[in-house]
Amino acid sequence: MQIEAEIAAGVSALDSVQWNALTDGSPLLSHAFLSALEHSGSVGEGTGWQPMPLVFRRDGKLAGAVPLYLKHHSYGEYVFDWSWADAYAQHGLEYYPKLVAAVPFTPITGARLLSHDAVLQVRMADILRDTAHRLQLSSAHVLFPDAKNADVLSGQGWLRRQGVQFRWQNHGFAGFDEFLMTLTHDKRKKIRQERRKVDEAGVSCRRLRGCDISEREWDFFYKCYLNTYLEHRSSPYLTQAFFHELGERLPDNVMLVLAERDGRRIGAALNLYDADCLYGRYWGALAYVPNLHFELCYYQAQEFCIEQGIRFFEGGAQGEHKLARGFVARETCSFHHITHADFEAAVRRFVSREGVGVSHYQQELDERAPYRKPG
Numbered sequence: 001m002q003i004e005a006e007i008a009a010g011v012s013a014l015d016s017v018q019w020n021a022l023t024d025g026s027p028l029l030s031h032a033f034l035s036a037l038e039h040s041g042s043v044g045e046g047t048g049w050q051p052m053p054l055v056f057r058r059d060g061k062l063a064g065a066v067p068l069y070l071k072h073h074s075y076g077e078y079v080f081d082w083s084w085a086d087a088y089a090q091h092g093l094e095y096y097p098k099l100v101a102a103v104p105f106t107p108i109t110g111a112r113l114l115s116h117d118a119v120l121q122v123r124m125a126d127i128l129r130d131t132a133h134r135l136q137l138s139s140a141h142v143l144f145p146d147a148k149n150a151d152v153l154s155g156q157g158w159l160r161r162q163g164v165q166f167r168w169q170n171h172g173f174a175g176f177d178e179f180l181m182t183l184t185h186d187k188r189k190k191i192r193q194e195r196r197k198v199d200e201a202g203v204s205c206r207r208l209r210g211c212d213i214s215e216r217e218w219d220f221f222y223k224c225y226l227n228t229y230l231e232h233r234s235s236p237y238l239t240q241a242f243f244h245e246l247g248e249r250l251p252d253n254v255m256l257v258l259a260e261r262d263g264r265r266i267g268a269a270l271n272l273y274d275a276d277c278l279y280g281r282y283w284g285a286l287a288y289v290p291n292l293h294f295e296l297c298y299y300q301a302q303e304f305c306i307e308q309g310i311r312f313f314e315g316g317a318q319g320e321h322k323l324a325r326g327f328v329a330r331e332t333c334s335f336h337h338i339t340h341a342d343f344e345a346a347v348r349r350f351v352s353r354e355g356v357g358v359s360h361y362q363q364e365l366d367e368r369a370p371y372r373k374p375g
Helices: 015-019 031-039 083-092 118-134 145-157 174-182 185-200 214-229 240-248 292-308 318-323 341-367
Strands: 003-007 049-051 054-058 061-066 067-069 098-101 139-143 158-170 203-209 254-262 264-273 277-285 313-317 326-336
Touching: 003 049, 003 118, 015 031, 015 061, 031 049, 031 061, 031 067, 031 240, 054 118, 054 326, 061 118, 083 341, 098 118, 118 145, 118 326, 145 158, 145 326, 158 292, 158 318, 158 341, 174 185, 174 292, 185 240, 185 292, 185 318, 203 292, 214 240, 214 277, 254 292, 264 292, 292 313, 292 318
Parallel strands: 098 139, 277 313
Antiparallel strands: 003 054, 049 067, 054 061, 067 098, 139 326, 158 313, 158 326, 203 254, 254 264, 264 277
């Protein structure tokens, strides 16, 4: 049966059952998550993220899809190409808009060529590249693809860029103390000290799942989320409506940690999760308490993973301080196609040099792993 490719108006315009059937079940790729970004105005007009999912139909039904956006800047991607844009500008060329296949504001590895048909995935990679040429755009980018998609993109000649993130693994621990005993003495001592200081400051934490989170608690979380951006003198990407819709549409995949002191809420951290992985996403606090960030964002989430038998905890982009909390470095990647041949050659040389440095950085992080040596 012939495959037909087209650009849709948005994920929300597509059938949710057919879309979800193409994914591996990750909440971050779900129709509910991506359409909530659209409904809430977190992506769309005025945001620099214009949804234009690339869809492939067989006999009228979705056989493949790419979560694709027309980008007018490089914010919210966590794969930095500002220098590429500057180089374009210095030569009187326009780098923006560009095409980006990604989950907006979410540096999490996962499928990007959504299809269970390996042959179709190859065609999807080619059509994505051709779309950038047809629309006369500077480039197309695929951010944080999984290993299977990475193999497809490499095989089709896309330019691979290496990155590093941090992930914690639950090795079937019976409890948090059993996890601590796998760490070196100084790391174990440090974590216990940090948790004790939060407790001595009079702070208690509660973990709420899905339907247990009230509108009032979502509103409080949003205040915390806003405050994080204000402290960094930047603007938030996500709207308050997005979080409310997230709670309504993905109640089985949301876990909110609330911190309280003297009967008042003072901080919160939001996570998404499925049976295999927890994704740490956003946090904020309205009062300063030393080590509160580590308690809310790491230790509470690790305890939750242990209780629920969740194997991995993805900590997101950046943060060498995660090493001291039991995370280890792992390689990530992105793929790029530059439509201008001379710039493509220059970017390829840049990425090759950069990759050497990233490999050395990965080795350095591996040497600083927080776990006890066997024997």
